[in-house]
Amino acid sequence: MPLPCLTYFSSRGRAELIRLLLADAGVEHDEIAVGSWSPTDLPPAFVALRASGKLAYGALPLWEEPDGFHLVQSDAILRHLARTHDRYGANPREAARCDELLAGVEDVRAELRKLVVTPAPARPALREKLHASILPRWLGFLEQRLAANGGGGGFVVGTEPSVADVVLWHLLEVLHDNGMESALADCRSLVRFYARFGERPGIATHRASRRRYPPQPFPT
Numbered sequence: 001m002p003l004p005c006l007t008y009f010s011s012r013g014r015a016e017l018i019r020l021l022l023a024d025a026g027v028e029h030d031e032i033a034v035g036s037w038s039p040t041d042l043p044p045a046f047v048a049l050r051a052s053g054k055l056a057y058g059a060l061p062l063w064e065e066p067d068g069f070h071l072v073q074s075d076a077i078l079r080h081l082a083r084t085h086d087r088y089g090a091n092p093r094e095a096a097r098c099d100e101l102l103a104g105v106e107d108v109r110a111e112l113r114k115l116v117v118t119p120a121p122a123r124p125a126l127r128e129k130l131h132a133s134i135l136p137r138w139l140g141f142l143e144q145r146l147a148a149n150g151g152g153g154g155f156v157v158g159t160e161p162s163v164a165d166v167v168l169w170h171l172l173e174v175l176h177d178n179g180m181e182s183a184l185a186d187c188r189s190l191v192r193f194y195a196r197f198g199e200r201p202g203i204a205t206h207r208a209s210r211r212r213y214p215p216q217p218f219p220t
């Protein structure tokens, strides 16, 4: 029986959230790596795939199911998998809370991505501002989301794991990978969540896998 398949470049990039969700939900699948992305030297396997017309927007990741259904756009893939593998809340309101959390985390990531477009001489000041005010403010909001779901058994939405947990956990991992974990000093619930969710069997296996691609830190 053929398995569904995720195709992406040889990096975490825009596929990592999808990989984490698949890992947590225990979804058997294949994975194809087309090689390393470079703006000037695209891997031949990617160029061939793009020429095949399968990439509706000319970009990866690509998710394919055995009956021929295929989907691009990382966020659409993530939400499709969350819906089809019981990771999108128990009812429409919980699904809306998942969407709300995903949008909140995206706001934080947009702040972090400013490190990529800021010229090197201005980066130390931006890092300082991130540490001093931007991250504490946003992490405070996220801490409150966890607290607001206090009876949820450690999940950020409802009483079962969801895409919201995966996305929140991934953000916290990115902060750790970038030496920014001190911004979590006043966020005891987030710290506990990070430890606990990271130990779920699928996530722990993915983290320990030798095949996992290395972190991609923001420029210093």
Ligand SMILES: N[C@@H](CCC(=O)N[C@@H](CS)C(=O)NCC(=O)O)C(=O)O
Pocket: 009, 013, 014, 037, 039, 042, 058, 059, 060, 061, 072, 073, 074, 075
């Ligand atoms: N919004 C899209 C963006 C996809 C995207 O830009 N993918 C990059 C790799 S991260 C790509 O395939 N680039 C192809 C190219 O540079 O030609 C998504 O989230 O999937």
